[in-house]
Amino acid sequence: MEVIPMSEGEQLGAETTSTESVRAETLLEVDGLKKYFTQDSGLFAGVSIDTDEFPPVSLGQDYVKAVDGVNFEIRRGETLGLVGESGCGKSTLGRTILRLLEPTDGSIYFKGEDLATLSGESLRKKRSEIQMIFQDPQSSLDPRMTIGQIVEEPMRAHDMLDREGREARAKMLLEKVGLDPHHYNRHPHAFSGGQRQRVNLARALSVEPDFVVCDEPVSALDVSVQAQVLNVMEDLQEEFGLTYLFIAHDLSVIRHISDRVAVMYLGNVVELADKEELFENPQHPYTKALLESIPVPDPRDRGARGVLEGEVPSPVDPPSGCRFRTRCPDLIAPDAYELGGGEWSHTRAFMRAVKRRTFEAMTAAEIREEFFGGDLPHGEAGKIVEEAIDHLATDRNGDDADDEESRWDEATDLLLESFAEQSICAHERPEYEIEPVYGTERHYAACHLYR
Numbered sequence: 093m094e095v096i097p098m099s100e101g102e103q104l105g106a107e108t109t110s111t112e113s114v115r116a117e118t119l120l121e122v123d124g125l126k127k128y129f130t131q132d133s134g135l136f137a138g139v140s141i142d143t144d145e146f147p148p149v150s151l152g153q154d155y156v157k158a159v160d161g162v163n164f165e166i167r168r169g170e171t172l173g174l175v176g177e178s179g180c181g182k183s184t185l186g187r188t189i190l191r192l193l194e195p196t197d198g199s200i201y202f203k204g205e206d207l208a209t210l211s212g213e214s215l216r217k218k219r220s221e222i223q224m225i226f227q228d229p230q231s232s233l234d235p236r237m238t239i240g241q242i243v244e245e246p247m248r249a250h251d252m253l254d255r256e257g258r259e260a261r262a263k264m265l266l267e268k269v270g271l272d273p274h275h276y277n278r279h280p281h282a283f284s285g286g287q288r289q290r291v292n293l294a295r296a297l298s299v300e301p302d303f304v305v306c307d308e309p310v311s312a313l314d315v316s317v318q319a320q321v322l323n324v325m326e327d328l329q330e331e332f333g334l335t336y337l338f339i340a341h342d343l344s345v346i347r348h349i350s351d352r353v354a355v356m357y358l359g360n361v362v363e364l365a366d367k368e369e370l371f372e373n374p375q376h377p378y379t380k381a382l383l384e385s386i387p388v389p390d391p392r393d394r395g396a397r398g399v400l401e402g403e404v405p406s407p408v409d410p411p412s413g414c415r416f417r418t419r420c421p422d423l424i425a426p427d428a429y430e431l432g433g434g435e436w437s438h439t440r441a442f443m444r445a446v447k448r449r450t451f452e453a454m455t456a457a458e459i460r461e462e463f464f465g466g467d468l469p470h471g472e473a474g475k476i477v478e479e480a481i482d483h484l485a486t487d488r489n490g491d492d493a494d495d496e497e498s499r500w501d502e503a504t505d506l507l508l509e510s511f512a513e514q515s516i517c518a519h520e521r522p523e524y525e526i527e528p529v530y531g532t533e534r535h536y537a538a539c540h541l542y543r
């Protein structure tokens with residue numbers, strides 16, 4: 093497989109060669125975007141005490157790195173799906189693009205203009221061109237207003253049309269989203285969840301936006317209603333030339349609606365490719381794990397689910413290098429030891445098992461047999477493994493006074509520091525381009541396996 097490293101600042105999905113077919117115009121380009129939140133603002137938040145220092149109390153601040161250096165572009169008329177587990181930063185990214193949240197760093201070019209630098213009236217004007225729809229159609233519609241008033245509200249805020257013009261446009265849009273315009277004077281409670289989301293769509297479209305950020309718009313709806321709303325969204329996209337950033341955690345929804353898909357993990361985009369390429373030829377171990385964890389309809393197939401092990405690390409102190417490395421089944425062997433493939437996979441599995449304490453303490457020989465088939469890796473790596481086993485074995489040497497808890501901790505620290513922290517995955521943030529198998533769209537994968 094041919095792999096082309098990305099140069100710094102290069103944009104995902106941007107055009108490279110004149111031989112490529114002419115691609116649609118870029119509508120939105122996100123460059124190095126970061127959004128950090130300050131952590132709890134309790135009384136002692138950010139205060140740290142170090143008695144070796146004078147003064148012993150210092151004021152530092154921890155940040156939740158919700159979005160941490162994201163680059164991509166969205167072309168006019170396309171749908172870019174954004175998928176990832178809960179808490180990976182999808183909503184924060186969407187809201188920061190809209191400037192509902194203040195970016196910490198980076199640029200958001202919309203039709204060539206950097207939204208991150210706009211404020212006041214110029215930002216307000218731009219806002220009509222970018223709209224957002226949210227997950228919960230119930231709480232985002234004011235129950236005291238009629239749906240006519242709801243759809244007209246953004247037009248009033250942007251001084252668009254006169255009263256009759258707004259009413260005519262609201263009725264036209266209600267019809268476009270598949271509602272009866274005669275229901276203009278009804279209140280939201282008279283509508284089902286799917287119908288309320290249609291009202292939301294009509295409201296978002298009232299000010300003629302070019303770009304709509306859709307944040308889990310169908311997640312709260314019954315599966316049978318989801319497809320109907322997605323189809324309406326596709327029809328509206330075609331009719332009004334809309335561009336969507338479509339946020340969802342549900343891969344089947346993403347597959348239905350997207351042209352290209354970006355996969356997010358812990359504040360980073362880890363893979364971005366054409367939809368077919370991403371689903372049929374996923375390259376990042378995180379994407380593969382996500383796809384393999386799609387629930388299988390056949391209940392007898394339960395074994396095929398859930399390959400994502402371990403906890404998502406805290407976004408306050410995310411792993412260095414590749415964010416996924418602490419859970420990655422393909423962590424790369426450190427160069428320092430010249431480990432053979434089998435030796436490394438045994439060592440990696442042992443390190444994982446010690447870290448997660450997935451086995452009961454046993455004798456040194458039993459541990460060697462269980463994890464290494466009796467043969468430890470050769471050289472320095474073998475000595476380190478031997479030392480770790482010595483911490484854990486029930487028949488260990490010496491009069492080790494440490495309690496069991498701290499012996500597991502010592503073995504874990506030794507293995508992580510000697511192996512996991514020495515891997516290229518811990519040292520460099522990966523950014524690579526892969527030759528696609530399906531189509532000609534560029535395929536980005538943030539994984540050192542493609543270095």
Ligand SMILES: Nc1ncnc2c1ncn2[C@@H]1O[C@H](COP(=O)(O)OP(=O)(O)OP(=O)(O)O)[C@@H](O)[C@H]1O
Pocket residue numbers: 129130131156157158176177178179180181182183184185341407
């Ligand atoms: N206002 C805030 N203050 C502090 N931390 C926040 C704030 N909003 C979000 N976060 C944190 O930022 C991270 C990303 O959250 P975000 O809601 O963007 O993720 P998500 O992928 O959209 O998840 P979900 O699908 O559950 O909404 C999380 O760790 C979250 O706790």
